[in-house]
Amino acid sequence: MFKLITIIVAIIAVILGFVINHYLQRVPDVPKLDYQRWWSDSVRPSVEDESIRPFKIEFNDTMVLDLKNRLKNRRPFRRPLDGMQSEYGINTIYLEKILDYWLKKYDFKGRAERLNSFPHYKTRIQGLDIHYIRAAPKKQRAKTVKVLPILLLHGWPSSSKEFDSIIPALTTPRSDYDFVFEVVAADLPGFGYSEGTNKPGLNPVQIGIIMRNLMKRLGFDKFYIQAGDWGAQAGSHMSTLFPEEILGFHTNMPVSSRTISSVKLLLGSLFPSWLDPKHSERIYPLKNFMKYIIRESGYFHLQATKPDTIGAALTDTPVGMAAYIMEKMGICSNRDQVNTEHSGLANLNIDDVLDTITIMWANEQITTSVRIYAEGFNWPELGIVHNIPTMVPTAALNFRYEVVYQPDWVLRDKFPNLVRSTTLDFGGHFASMHTPKELVDDIFASVKEFIKFHEKK
Amino acid sequence: MFKLITIIVAIIAVILGFVINHYLQRVPDVPKLDYQRWWSDSVRPSVEDESIRPFKIEFNDTMVLDLKNRLKNRRPFRRPLDGMQSEYGINTIYLEKILDYWLKKYDFKGRAERLNSFPHYKTRIQGLDIHYIRAAPKKQRAKTVKVLPILLLHGWPSSSKEFDSIIPALTTPRSDYDFVFEVVAADLPGFGYSEGTNKPGLNPVQIGIIMRNLMKRLGFDKFYIQAGDWGAQAGSHMSTLFPEEILGFHTNMPVSSRTISSVKLLLGSLFPSWLDPKHSERIYPLKNFMKYIIRESGYFHLQATKPDTIGAALTDTPVGMAAYIMEKMGICSNRDQVNTEHSGLANLNIDDVLDTITIMWANEQITTSVRIYAEGFNWPELGIVHNIPTMVPTAALNFRYEVVYQPDWVLRDKFPNLVRSTTLDFGGHFASMHTPKELVDDIFASVKEFIKFHEKK
Numbered sequence: 001m002f003k004l005i006t007i008i009v010a011i012i013a014v015i016l017g018f019v020i021n022h023y024l025q026r027v028p029d030v031p032k033l034d035y036q037r038w039w040s041d042s043v044r045p046s047v048e049d050e051s052i053r054p055f056k057i058e059f060n061d062t063m064v065l066d067l068k069n070r071l072k073n074r075r076p077f078r079r080p081l082d083g084m085q086s087e088y089g090i091n092t093i094y095l096e097k098i099l100d101y102w103l104k105k106y107d108f109k110g111r112a113e114r115l116n117s118f119p120h121y122k123t124r125i126q127g128l129d130i131h132y133i134r135a136a137p138k139k140q141r142a143k144t145v146k147v148l149p150i151l152l153l154h155g156w157p158s159s160s161k162e163f164d165s166i167i168p169a170l171t172t173p174r175s176d177y178d179f180v181f182e183v184v185a186a187d188l189p190g191f192g193y194s195e196g197t198n199k200p201g202l203n204p205v206q207i208g209i210i211m212r213n214l215m216k217r218l219g220f221d222k223f224y225i226q227a228g229d230w231g232a233q234a235g236s237h238m239s240t241l242f243p244e245e246i247l248g249f250h251t252n253m254p255v256s257s258r259t260i261s262s263v264k265l266l267l268g269s270l271f272p273s274w275l276d277p278k279h280s281e282r283i284y285p286l287k288n289f290m291k292y293i294i295r296e297s298g299y300f301h302l303q304a305t306k307p308d309t310i311g312a313a314l315t316d317t318p319v320g321m322a323a324y325i326m327e328k329m330g331i332c333s334n335r336d337q338v339n340t341e342h343s344g345l346a347n348l349n350i351d352d353v354l355d356t357i358t359i360m361w362a363n364e365q366i367t368t369s370v371r372i373y374a375e376g377f378n379w380p381e382l383g384i385v386h387n388i389p390t391m392v393p394t395a396a397l398n399f400r401y402e403v404v405y406q407p408d409w410v411l412r413d414k415f416p417n418l419v420r421s422t423t424l425d426f427g428g429h430f431a432s433m434h435t436p437k438e439l440v441d442d443i444f445a446s447v448k449e450f451i452k453f454h455e456k457k
Numbered sequence: 458m459f460k461l462i463t464i465i466v467a468i469i470a471v472i473l474g475f476v477i478n479h480y481l482q483r484v485p486d487v488p489k490l491d492y493q494r495w496w497s498d499s500v501r502p503s504v505e506d507e508s509i510r511p512f513k514i515e516f517n518d519t520m521v522l523d524l525k526n527r528l529k530n531r532r533p534f535r536r537p538l539d540g541m542q543s544e545y546g547i548n549t550i551y552l553e554k555i556l557d558y559w560l561k562k563y564d565f566k567g568r569a570e571r572l573n574s575f576p577h578y579k580t581r582i583q584g585l586d587i588h589y590i591r592a593a594p595k596k597q598r599a600k601t602v603k604v605l606p607i608l609l610l611h612g613w614p615s616s617s618k619e620f621d622s623i624i625p626a627l628t629t630p631r632s633d634y635d636f637v638f639e640v641v642a643a644d645l646p647g648f649g650y651s652e653g654t655n656k657p658g659l660n661p662v663q664i665g666i667i668m669r670n671l672m673k674r675l676g677f678d679k680f681y682i683q684a685g686d687w688g689a690q691a692g693s694h695m696s697t698l699f700p701e702e703i704l705g706f707h708t709n710m711p712v713s714s715r716t717i718s719s720v721k722l723l724l725g726s727l728f729p730s731w732l733d734p735k736h737s738e739r740i741y742p743l744k745n746f747m748k749y750i751i752r753e754s755g756y757f758h759l760q761a762t763k764p765d766t767i768g769a770a771l772t773d774t775p776v777g778m779a780a781y782i783m784e785k786m787g788i789c790s791n792r793d794q795v796n797t798e799h800s801g802l803a804n805l806n807i808d809d810v811l812d813t814i815t816i817m818w819a820n821e822q823i824t825t826s827v828r829i830y831a832e833g834f835n836w837p838e839l840g841i842v843h844n845i846p847t848m849v850p851t852a853a854l855n856f857r858y859e860v861v862y863q864p865d866w867v868l869r870d871k872f873p874n875l876v877r878s879t880t881l882d883f884g885g886h887f888a889s890m891h892t893p894k895e896l897v898d899d900i901f902a903s904v905k906e907f908i909k910f911h912e913k914k
Contacts, residue, residue: 008465075773078824080765081657088657088831089766200538200545298762302755308537309546309784313770313777316532320770320777327766367535374545 016267024260028384030241035209039189039197040127048124050217055120055131055193059108063362067318071103074319086343090327094341098326098350099319106354115355118167118185122193125213131193132186132214133160133167141173145180148247148447149220151211152185155229155253156369157325158430159192160185161355165436170443177444179451184223186214188231188372192359196368203375204233205241205385212238212245221245224450226443228253228431230372236414237385239392246392248450249415250443252431254396255404256414257386264410275407279398279423282405296331296403299324303373311367321366322357329353332429334401344401344428352433389413393453395420395446399427399435419449473720481717485841487698492666496646496654497584505581507674512577512588512650516565520819524775528560531776543800547784551798555783555807556776563811572812575624575642579650582670588650589643589671590617590624598630602637605704605904606677608668609642612686612710613826614782615887616649617642618812622893627900634901636908641680643671645688645829649816653825660832661690662698662842669695669702678702681907683900685710685888687829693871694842696849703849705907706872707900709888711853712861713871714843721867732864736855736880739862753788753860756781760830768824778823779814786810789886791858801858801885809890846870850910852877852903856884856892876906 038044077092085091118133137147150170154162163185170181188207190196211234215223224247227235232253239249265283268275272284283289302310314321330337330345337344345353360366376382394415398405408421422442427435495501534549542548575590594604607627611619620642627638645664647653668691672680681704684692689710696706722740725732729741740746759767771778787794787802794801802810817823833839851872855862865878879899884892 004468008468011461011465070773073773075821077769077772078653078765078821079655081828082655084657086765088828089763090769092765092769095769196535198536198539200541294758295762298755298759301751301758305752305755306546306784308535308543308549309780312534312547312549312552312780313774315534316527316530316776317770317774319773323766323769327763364532364535371538371545 016263020260020263024258024263027389028387030388031381031384033205033209033241033381035213036126037206037209038127039199039202039210041198042127044127050123052121052123052217055122057112057115057120057193059112059358059362064108067358067361068103070316070318071099074099085341086327086330086338090323091341091343094343094345095323095326098354099322101350102318102322102354106351106358108358111351111355111358115161115164118164123214123217125210125217128189128197128210129195130186130189130210130214131160132184133163134218135167135171135183135185137171137173137180137182141180144178145173146178147182148179149215149223150181150183150443150447151215151220151223151225152183153211153225153227153231153235154185154188154191155231156191156372157328157360158229158356159187159359161192161359162430163432165352166432166440169436169440174444177448179447181224184215184218184220186211188234190368190371191365193363196365196371201375201379202371203379203382204230204372205237205379205381207372208234208237208241212242215245222247224248224250224447226250226252229429230376233376236390239390239394240385240388243390243392247454248447249390249392249394250397250446251394252397252399252439253402253404253429254394254398254411254415254421255406256411258389258413259387261406261410261413264413265406268407268410275409279405279407282398292335296335299328300373303370304377305374307370307374308367311370314366315364318357318361321361325357325360326353329356329430332401332403333434334428336401347428348430348433386414389416391417393417393419393450395442395449396422397431397439397442397446398423399429399431400425401428403429417453419453420446473724477717477720481715481720484846485844487845488838488841490662490666490698490838492670493583494663494666495584496656496659496667498655499584501584507580509578509580509674512579514569514572514577514650516569516815516819521565524815524818525560527773527775528556531556542798543784543787543795547780548798548800551800551802552780552783555811556779558807559775559779559811563808563815565815568808568812568815572618572621575621577650580671580674582667582674585646585654585667586652587643587646587667587671588617589641590620591675592624592628592640592642594628594630594637594639598637601635602630603635604639605636606672606680607638607640607900607904608672608677608680608682608692609640610668610682610684610688610692611642611645611648612688613648613829614785614817615686615813616644616816618649618816619887620889622809623889623897626893626897631901634905636904638681641672641675641677643668645691647825647828648822650820653822653828658832658836659828660836660839661687661829662694662836662838664829665691665694665698669699672702679704681705681707681904683707683709686886687833690833693847696847696851697842697845700847700849704911705904706847706849706851707854707903708851709854709856709896710859710861710886711851711855711868711872711878712863713868715846715870716844718863718867718870721870722863725864725867732866736862736864739855749792753792756785757830760827761834762831764827764831765824768827771823772821775814775818778818782814782817783810786813786887789858789860790891791885793858804885805887805890843871846873848874850874850876850907852899852906853879854888854896854899854903855880856886856888857882858885860886874910876910877903
């Protein structure tokens with residue numbers, strides 16, 4: 001019997017090897033895409049508005065008053081089931097505490113002013129008003145210190161706000177590096193203060209194109225990228241479509257979505273510790289990983305299939321929006337804390353969390369932002385671009401509680417020039433809020449590797 | 458090569474046959490369950506309150522005023538993407554129309570009075586106040602006409618209200634049958650006007666026990682059941698645990714959840730038309746069925762994993778609750794109409810839909826009701842009871858757009874005494890609202906078969 005199984009497995013392995021070699025390794029051609037695709041309702045003018053307009057974040061009194069009235073007027077929650085903390089979802093006793101803080105203690109004016117310590121702008125790209133922070137190094141610096149442009153890209157439910165804790169450190173020269181950054185932190189279209197579209201198809205490939213055109217508008221023909229979450233998808237696509245323009249791609253959510261990578265991860269489950277001795281427990285046994293993914297991906301499933309429903313449902317309730325968003329921000333910061341009241345949220349600064357939710361609320365971006373989950377599938381260019389490796393030098397930073405983890409031998413399918421990979425036993429998905437110092441250190445160290453990579457060529 | 462594959466398939470088939478025969482057909486013992494399990498926060502008294510209290514449904518002024526204020530105070534929705542109807546979820550232009558109707562035209566008082574045309578009661582079962590309608594035949598009838606007790610069980614997001622269109626017909630004698638029904642339509646605990654629990658574990662098996670004890674309280678030691686959705690799960694478990702008490706089980710959502718049934722459905726995908734020539738397109742090709750299930754099960758995934766999050770999120774917004782519930786009521790009535798503005802909802806009477814949502818809102822049952830999706834998994838008794846066939850005579854009524862479909866050769870795994878099976882090419886999940894006449898006709902015809910079945914024994 002055992003012999004028979006061995007023979008069957010061997011036959012299957014040979015067939016699989018054949019399939020992998022002949023089909024999965026095939027690299028498609030770069031698709032022909034319109035890099036000036038128009039996303040506005042209005043007709044494209046013959047001469048486009050290329051102006052750059054200074055912008056200030058404002059949590060205006062009307063919005064704040066209405067928000068506070070809604071918070072005051074909330075209905076009582078059902079309490080958690082006996083003996084449960086966050087196993088059935090957000091703990092409503094904890095939620096009450098946060099809502100009370102938002103209502104009574106959160107400093108709307110002060111928090112907006114804090115965000116305004118950076119220079120904000122808006123400019124029109126492909127028909128959409130795109131908001132971004134552009135922060136140059138402020139401090140006096142030696143002439144030998146180069147200023148390098150870096151684009152920071154956030155994901156859901158964030159905005160450029162996510163990066164406020166790391167921008168000062170990125171724009172401050174350090175004694176251990178001969179370069180410093182000029183930072184552009186943009187809100188993805190439909191997020192934060194960037195305009196959403198009414199046209200279907202604004203997927204991460206198309207968002208990447210908009211972000212590249214933003215950088216061109218700002219005069220940056222070559223630049224670095226740091227990105228996580230959906231921003232990392234956009235950044236990965238930018239690296240694939242514009243390899244001559246992206247000097248290096250640093251990501252705290254490194255993922256290869258090539259078909260071969262999925263097959264390898266599946267096969268890897270047969271020999272987990274051999275393939276990734278140190279960190280195999282982050283994905284293997286696959287059964288545990290899948291259990292966790294199923295437990296935590298309900299919001300993803302809903303947003304990828306019915307974004308307009310959950311968008312409409314959360315449109316007029318700051319209470320609901322906060323409950324829905326905070327549950328996810330907590331879990332993604334530490335998925336092993338569902339047995340606590342805060343379910344991981346206490347790893348983040350509560351003012352940072354409330355900034356994020358207040359920005360989402362004030363700009364009424366819940367529907368436009370969750371649509372990215374639906375647009376992130378089913379458009380033909382996505383599968384094609386995912387399956388093309390990029391030669392752009394790449395650095396992977398794996399925090400402990402990042403949503404997914406792929407070992408380097410899988411990442412290299414997409415990023416053959418993976419020049420640096422760091423795996424930490426702490427931290428989570430919202431790295432710039434959770435572990436800003438470690439993130440900044442890794443960006444500096446990685447860009448040094450990117451420079452070396454280009455010097456070697 | 459083809460020969461090799463044939464040999465491999467044959468070997469796998471033999472192994473599978475062995476596994477199926479020896480493991481999957483095995484019937485577990487009925488688990489020992491506490492049929493008086495206590496679900497209240499309060500300590501069980503030495504003498505339980507067994508009183509039956511008349512009850513009236515009231516949409517009181519305070520509730521209605523607050524609800525209307527919230528509806529008036531709603532924020533604007535994002536419009537659907539260009540060219541889309543309901544492909545991204547609820548169509549917010551249509552949603553606006555329904556919300557305006559709810560605010561300006563829905564007759565709160567009149568609708569409550571309509572529900573009060575039936576006699577309503579509450580009684581305390583296992584510590585929880587359970588609400589039900591008990592409707593005896595009103596009209597004069599011949600002495601030869603027997604009165605048979607039938608329990609009607611609804612699912613999410615419904616309540617006993619779901620049955621108001623069929624109760625009059627079930628309690629009216631017909632010339633073609635020598636029996637008529639005394640109807641008990643109960644709200645499941647945590648739904649409608651029935652109290653929810655604060656204890657974990659109130660799954661469909663436990664709900665079935667409560668419903669059986671309700672019927673005992675009302676003096677019905679033997680009775681029929683008609684049920685759909687989660688009510689059908691509870692009804693199936695009642696048939697399994699109390700086969701001597703359930704005279705027949707009529708369901709418009711017939712499902713066998715035995716392991717062997719899943720295996721058979723999977724294998725059936727190899728020869729779909731041979732196994733179910735008429736209706737194979739309702740599940741095969743499995744790829745299409747899975748696509749539809751993935752497209753429509755985001756809410757299920759979320760509710761099964763994070764019920765307290767979506768519950769908290771919808772607690773204070775009638776707008777959100779309506780959007781979220783209506784999308785599902787529409788799709789489940791006709792899943793092929795996502796390319797319309799109403800997405801299937803126009804198949805139902807809008808007052809029926811708004812009764813359902815108003816009851817959910819007024820009783821603040823969103824969290825307790827969605828918890829059934831989480832409780833419906835992971836408790837050991839569920840898998841055991843699912844895997845025990847019941848000898849209770851059963852009738853299956855398959856409407857065209859029911860969420861799932863299983864051919865009779867699969868249903869018989871769980872219901873060997875499937876005495877009637879009807880498959881219609883119209884209708885949907887909310888049968889008693891959508892196609893009340895056909896549902897009632899099938900109940901009468903099925904109960905006649907149940908009676909014949911018992912006479913033959």
